[in-house]
Amino acid sequence: MSETATNTAKNTDQSYWQQVRRRYRKSRLAVLAMRFLAVLIFVAVFADFLANEKPIYCKIDGESYFPIFREYAVDLGLAGWPPALRDNQWNDTTRCSVKILALIPYSANTPDYANTYKGPFAEQKVKSRRYRHWLGTGNLGIDVAAGMIRGTRVALLVGIISMGIATLIGLFLGALAGFFGDNGFKISRIRLWLNLLGLPFAVFYAFVPRWYYLLEGAQLGWEWLRALGTFALIMALLNALAYVLRSWEPLSRKVTIPLDLLIMRLIETRNAIPGLILLLAFLAIIQKPSILNVMLIIGLISWTGIARFVRGELLRIRQLEYIEAMRALGLSNWRILVRHALPNALTPVLITISFGIAGAVLAEAGLSFLSIGLPPEEISWGKLLAGSRSNISAWWLATFPGFGIFITVTVFNLIGETLSEALNPRATE
């Protein structure tokens, strides 16, 4: 990648990224996809202001309130509800003398018992056009438009964070496998033995004595910190010991660890079980469903694609001349890897990440569709879509959420697709 970049940059006086941008812009669809992505991100970030049963601004008895902002403060524990807003049924905002409502004056789970399963074009029992359910309602009269907006946030959050986790794992393992290969990773014998023997004990002392407090204790965060600290301390001590003992010749003999082989086996093992089945199995048995678990497990499952990709890139890069030059200069392996080799493999990873986000969004939607993973009170596109199965005549429940999923997945697929063309101009010639 870097080669091509520097060559072409010399020729045209344009920076690498300018070139990529120019090539990317050639595809009108892809530019459109970027704009769609901007809209999706906007909706996700400002979801609370776009659809909320609370008004953005409300004046009660001459006093001004901003209930949505206030809710953020209350959630963060910075403030409490003022007496005037406490126990306020927000479906009835008549108490506000002046008010600014959110675009959709419903939250994703605001029930409206007067209008259950009302279509977008059906007659609805609402106060005024301002309160109309533009995309219809579902079970208990929840507003589909509000659900769509909330769902955008859930989908993007799951997509981006789970791919973030997957990228971290994939980059790490892929880089190790690709850069060191089967023969490049050598450590002294004593260090290998101490690490292998010490690991079970480090795990033991870190977690076993306090496992009850790790799961049930009053200060969970502190307990976990202590456990991880203990683990790190024991491992550090062992490695320090290995460093000291290394001076004795028989212990210092080097052992080669076939990192590539080990990591490829790991990838193969993971890939042998279809991802969705693994997801189902893990999420269905989790006691407390939460969006965090969904992100974590999707992330832990989908790193293999990135790892393979990075491995392939590094296998190529490590044979380039500039790496050899670094070696000749006496730089350590780790320094070369982190400072010089890995940065050149990063850009193409964007392609895999983009496709990965599409996959994660799809996975989350599929799981919610099977009502697995998310807690009951959380609304997502998949859940809305599943709602259509209990009421066949509610076509709007199937159409809009599905379209949301489709658009998001297409946007990320298109971006990935065009990026791969923009980053590898030779491949498309």
Place this chain on the structure above:
Amino acid sequence: MLRYLLKRILIFIPTLFVISLLVFGLNRLAPGDPIQTCLPITDDPNLERTEAAYARVAHQYGYDLPVFYFSFTAAAYPDTLHRILNRDERETVTKLTGQFGNWPLVQDYYREVRQINRQIYYLPDSLDRNGIIDFRRISELLRVLYQPDRIDFQFKTLEDVLNRFPDLNQHLADDLQRLSGSFTLLKRGKRTDLLYRPAFYWHGRQNQYHRWASRFVRGDFGTSCLSGRKVADLLRVPLYWTGIMNILALVITFVVSIFLGTRMAVRRNGWFDRLSGLLLFIFYSLPTFWIGTMLIIFFTTPEYGMKWFASVGLGNLPTGAPFWDRFWEAANHLILPVFCLTYGGLAFVSRQMRGGMLDVLQRDYIRTARAKGLDERKVVWKHAFRNAVFPMITMVALILPAVIAGSVIIEMIFSIPGMGRNLFEAIIRKDWNVVYTIVMLAAILTMIGNLVADMLYVLADPRVTFANRSRQ
């Protein structure tokens, strides 16, 4: 060739071992008592009979064995923890030990808890029912309580109950005294040092994992807890339907994509190429569960006046019905699900085919063929096609896991009693032997698919040798 095959199969073993550990570990992670799921539902009031049935079922499914070959825990825990069959009890005792570290005292306390619960069953009938009910509700709660403050609080509540019902007090006061006494002892006798002493217990081959794995290897998949049938029998029909659906989907995907890809490559950048490229891209991004739901809503119900296909399920013709009737019935029900399984793969496979074909069409020998005046159709279908089609073999392996997983959701949507639906229900209802079997089969199938694809690849292209293939 044989050596390569052997080597690959040998590599399977550690992979399968790790997968089996993972799948087996799921059972441990899952909440709920696995023995309880296997118990037939009865409301037999007799405590001894219920407990005996419980122990029998636990023994039948091997839950009375240690979990794995060894355990590595703190010395505070005994090596016989697995003998406590009831999962709630086991977890409560473990949690108590996790706090106090003194196993004998925990045992003493818990024996008292059990004793008092047992005592209630044998009280004379002349006593006040309300008092017994109140007392029992709390003493049963004590079986799963492990937080010291809550336990103390419940002791107080029990005392209150006894004060309110004096005749109950006569029978139970001593027991309650002993119970709270044993708990005070436990609180005083903390041995947290034992929690810091590692202990390694070797359980030998008599363990749950070994039992399950050795039977699995011999082809005995165990019994399904919920239905009481052999898993192998239970899964025969689901395997048949899933097999039919997936094979049909794979065949259709490949046949359509190969022709589509070839046509797209031949008229590269023509209207056909661009249009199908766009359509395929859209297909690729369309979630199957969305399309499936939409198809069901619009085309299988009379609601919108387009009831063109049979509704979900497989119909209910008796098995004795004439073959062709059953065939049409099944076909009518399978069209939509198979379509859903097919369209997603189309984009992926036809794009590969297009790429391969484009590559071949640039080769010299094609130019030669054209130069000697061969008909263009012959050039494409006879010379180029053969060479372009063979890399597609590996695609089967790549697409296989996706199809297996994809059919889970499709089977759920269309209510087809296949493997996916069975897996889903088994996971939700904790029918572990069924879960183990299906996941292991999916893994084995995926690995065999990979292997077969690799073998075919080498057989089809003499330039590729096993040596350089295995290094990839």
